[in-house]
Amino acid sequence: MNQPHDVHAPVAKQLALLGMGLYGAFAAVSAAAQVAHMRQPILTETTTKISDHVWEIEGFPNIAIVVGSRATLVVDTGLGPKNGDTVARAASRLAPGNSKLFLTTTHFHPEHADGEPGFPAGTILIRDTVQQQEMETHGQQMLDMFRGMSAQNKELLAGVVLRTPDITFGQEATLDLGGGVTARLLWFGGAHTKGDELTLIEPDHTLISGDVVQNKTIPFIYGDGGTPTSWLAVLDKIAALNVAHVLPDHSEPGDGSLVAAEHDLISEIRTQALALKRQGVPADVAGTRISAELKKRHPDWGTTDASGFVKNVYDDPADPQ
Numbered sequence: 001m002n003q004p005h006d007v008h009a010p011v012a013k014q015l016a017l018l019g020m021g022l023y024g025a026f027a028a029v030s031a032a033a034q035v036a037h038m039r040q041p042i043l044t045e046t047t048t049k050i051s052d053h054v055w056e057i058e059g060f061p062n063i064a065i066v067v068g069s070r071a072t073l074v075v076d077t078g079l080g081p082k083n084g085d086t087v088a089r090a091a092s093r094l095a096p097g098n099s100k101l102f103l104t105t106t107h108f109h110p111e112h113a114d115g116e117p118g119f120p121a122g123t124i125l126i127r128d129t130v131q132q133q134e135m136e137t138h139g140q141q142m143l144d145m146f147r148g149m150s151a152q153n154k155e156l157l158a159g160v161v162l163r164t165p166d167i168t169f170g171q172e173a174t175l176d177l178g179g180g181v182t183a184r185l186l187w188f189g190g191a192h193t194k195g196d197e198l199t200l201i202e203p204d205h206t207l208i209s210g211d212v213v214q215n216k217t218i219p220f221i222y223g224d225g226g227t228p229t230s231w232l233a234v235l236d237k238i239a240a241l242n243v244a245h246v247l248p249d250h251s252e253p254g255d256g257s258l259v260a261a262e263h264d265l266i267s268e269i270r271t272q273a274l275a276l277k278r279q280g281v282p283a284d285v286a287g288t289r290i291s292a293e294l295k296k297r298h299p300d301w302g303t304t305d306a307s308g309f310v311k312n313v314y315d316d317p318a319d320p321q
Contacts, residue, residue, distance in 0.1 A: 005201070007181070010211070012048045020120075022158040024074065028108050031038075032216075036239050040060070040079075040154070041059075041060045041079045041083070041152065041156065042048055042059075042082070042083065043057055043059040043060075043063065043083045043086050043087060043237075044057070044059070044067070044086065045063065045086055045089055045093065045161055046055070046058075047090055047094065049242070050064075050128075050206060050243045050245055050247050050253055051204035051206040052203075052204050052237035053066055053068065053096075053177075053181045053201060053204050053206075054066050054069050054204055054206045054208075054245070054247065054255060054270040055090075055092060055261060056076075056247055058088060059078065060073045060078075060079065060111055060250075061075075061076055061106075061111050061112055061249035061250055062075075062089070062247060062248065062250070062253075063075065063076050063078060063090075064076065064125060064199070064208045064247050065087075065090060065091045065094055066177060066181070066199075066201050066208075067091075067094050067095045067096075067177070067181070068098070068177025068178035068179050068180075068181035068251050069098075069177070069179030069181070069241075070098060070099065070100060070177035070178030070179070071098055071099070071101070071102060071175070071176075071177040071178055071200025072091050072092075072094070072095045072098045072100070072101050072102070072177065072198075073101075073103075073104065073177060073183050074087055074088070074091050074101070074102070074104075074119075075105070075106060075173060075199050075208045076105055076106055076111075076112045076113070076291055077103070077112065077113055077114065077115030077116050077118070078111060078115040078161060079111040079114065079115060079117070079118040079146070079153065079156050079157065080081075080110075080114060080118070080153075080156030080158075080175045081115055081118030081156075081160065082115075082118060082156055082161075082172055082248070083115045083118065084116055084117060084118025084119050084125050084216040085119070085158065085320075086116075086118075087115065087119075088118065088119045088120055088123070088248065089100070096261065098140030098178075098289070099154070099177065100182075101119070101120065101122070101123045101124065101125070102124045102126060102175055103116065103123050103124065103125050104117055104124070104126050104127055104185055104197060104199065104201075105127050105131065105197065106185050106196065106197050106209075106210030106211070106249055107131055107134075107192065107193045107195055107196050107197065107210055107211065108131055108132075108134045108135040108138065108139055108193065108195060109142055109193075109222070110142055110143055110146040110157065110296065111146075112210075112249065113135065113139075113160065113162070114143060114157060114160050116162070117160060117161065117163075120131055120191050121132040124166050124167065125145070125163065125166050125167070126165055126166060126167040126168070126169070126173060126175075126185065126193075127165050127166045127168060127169075127197060128168065128170070128185070128187040128190060128195055129168045129169065129170055129187075129195075130169075130170055130187060130190075130194050130308075131193070131194075131196070131197055132195070133163060133194075133195065133300065134193060134194055134195045134228035135195075136141070138223065139160075139162055139168070142159060143162075152183070154183050154319075158168040165312050168293060169185065169187075169218050169247075170187070170188050171188075172184060172185065172187070173185045173187070173264075174264035181199070181201070181202070181203050181204075183199055183201055183202075184199070184201075184202070185197060185199055186199070186200060188238065189226065189230050189233055189234045189236045189237075190225055190226025190227065190230045190232075190234070191211070191212045191219075191221070191225070191226040191230065191231040191233070191234045192210065192211035192212060192219070192220065192221060192222060192225055192226065192231075193221075193222055193223075193225040193226065194214070194224070194225050194226060196210050196211065196234070196250075197202055197210065198210065198212060198238065198240075200241055202241065204244070204245065205241075205242070205244035205245065205256075206243065206244065206245040206246075206247065207238065207243040207245065207246050207247070207259075208247050209238075209246050209247065209248050209258075210248070210249050211248070211249060211250065212231070212234060212235070212238070212262075213235070213238065213248055213252060213258050213259055213262045214248045214251045215221065215246075215248055215252045215253070215254050215256075215258055215261075216252075216300070216301045216318035217248070217250065217251045217301070217304075218265075218301075218303060218305060218306050218309065219231065219262070219265065219266055219269075220235065220308050220309055221308070221312050223246070223268050226272055226314050227316045227317070227318060228266060228269075228273075228309070228313050228316050228319070229270075229316055229318040229319060230318075232263065232267065232270075235259060235262055235263040235266070237260055237279055238259050238262075239260065239263070242256065243256045244256050247261065248257040251257060256298065260273065269290060269294075269306050269309055269313065270289050271292075271312035272286075273286055273290060273314060274313060274319060276289065276290075277313070277314055283310060283311045283314040283315075284307065284311075286310050287305075287306060287307030287308070287310035287311060288307065289321060290302055290306050290307075290310055291305050291306045291307055291310075297320065
């Protein structure tokens with residue numbers, strides 16, 4: 001699903017020109033990795049069933065639509081109102097009789113949240129408090145940055161004004177969608193961002209994982225998001241959920257084994273990076289070495305550039321100095 005693109009250098013240069021200030025070099029590296037996963041940003045109404053009550057629209061990002069007997073939940077919006085409108089139409093088609101539509105977002109980045117204005121009036125927007133704080137602090141910066149990436153992005157994001165959620169929550173909120181279908185909206189801590197939100201659908205045992213659990217994808221931490229150690233702590237909490245299905249936002253869906261695979265990948269990179277750090281190897285050199293080793297082990301992955309994440313390990317205050 002993820003296609004490699006040679007975008008790292010031009011995107012980093014573009015970010016420097018945009019003067020991202022607060023995010024600095026981290027933003028350049030992480031956003032470049034994010035763009036490397038971009039495919040065609042225009043979503044369609046085509047859906048694929050993931051589990052009994054969960055459907056996916058594959059794209060940038062993957063969208064989840066959860067259908068109960070009374071209400072529907074959409075997770076993520078697509079980039080801009082045009083995509084949001086497409087997603088809302090698909091949700092309505094899957095559940096034409098449902099009178100209530102909930103919308104939540106895995107994190108505050110534009111392809112996940114900035115299609116909200118395309119949803120119909122009366123849509124109930126809900127997200128965790130930490131994510132909303134990030135939106136208020138960095139949301140406009142991110143919006144401006146994405147607008148500057150291409151003419152298409154500028155068109156898709158024209159006139160977008162972000163609204164305040166109808167509901168915010170601390171660590172968990174539960175939505176009863178009817179017919180025995182519930183959605184647990186969870187904040188377990190920082191990973192890709194500080195406010196990463198997870199959604200667990202029951203009785204399907206399906207996890208909508210955002211960037212926290214991916215499939216054959218190198219992890220990256222955006223700006224002042226989480227840390228490698230906090231990401232591992234989040235994964236430990238997810239493991240206790242014993243999920244059967246995982247729908248990531250930028251890679252292929254899979255079964256519950258993706259959770260352990262994500263934990264193993266991050267632990268492997270962290271262990272190798274800390275060993276090189278103790279030997280006095282500079283972070284950039286360590287990143288190159290570890291990325292090369294990952295490429296040998298995973299030649300089928302779209303990218304194995306772990307240099308940004310290795311720097312996160314070197315800078316993690318929770319790790320041995």
